Amino acid sequence: MLLLHLLSEGEKYGYEVASEMASRSEGRYEVGDGTLYPVFYRLEKEGWVEPTWRPRERGVPRKYYRLTDEGRRALNEAVTEWRSFVDGVERILTGGGES
Amino acid sequence: MLLLHLLSEGEKYGYEVASEMASRSEGRYEVGDGTLYPVFYRLEKEGWVEPTWRPRERGVPRKYYRLTDEGRRALNEAVTEWRSFVDGVERILTGGGES
DNA sequence: ACAGGTATCTTGTGTCACAAGGTATAGGGC
């Protein structure tokens, strides 16, 4: 979901997303690349993102991912589901418990 | 965390907790017993809960779990961590993204 | 030359949620 969201801001490549996750979360969500790339593959398999290799004059080529329309739908759905989940947990957590 | 919280309301047994999860969440978190019991074992191994077998005049005996002081500390810590996590996700989710 | 940052990918490990199956007791319907 977070990956899809970051891509909704525009085409990005893996390393960039990883850096953004780390900086935006102030170092609390340092997702390693060994975790990141498999997630991209899953999203691609679902048809939610589309990769494009962009060679550069200098440096190794970058694989940019673009969010598809399907992906945007999936993102909205995922966010709704996430918020519902959080609400549910909070309802159990605040329901009658003392501590 | 949810298990610990439910036990913080008083000694409970497995089947009871599963039912409460389902009813409180209005059927959205139906955790099966094949999931539940292993969780109890993990909590017990950490010293956060303590089981007591209570035989009944009728029916199979029930295994009640009680939250320890250690468990109460762990619960508070887990809730704090959970809220921090949710805040972090929300920060990424609302930070500059259009949809 | 070499160290460190950029950039992608693969493999192996351990954890865990869940489904499915097993055991046992009790009550209700036929």
Next chain:
DNA sequence: GCCCTATACCTTGTGACACAAGATACCTGT
């Protein structure tokens, strides 16, 4: 008496996944 359902506990196997570690390759600064 017999089956079905509900209660109540437990175990095993499967599949998914997060993560660490390692591999490859290019570029920059010292």
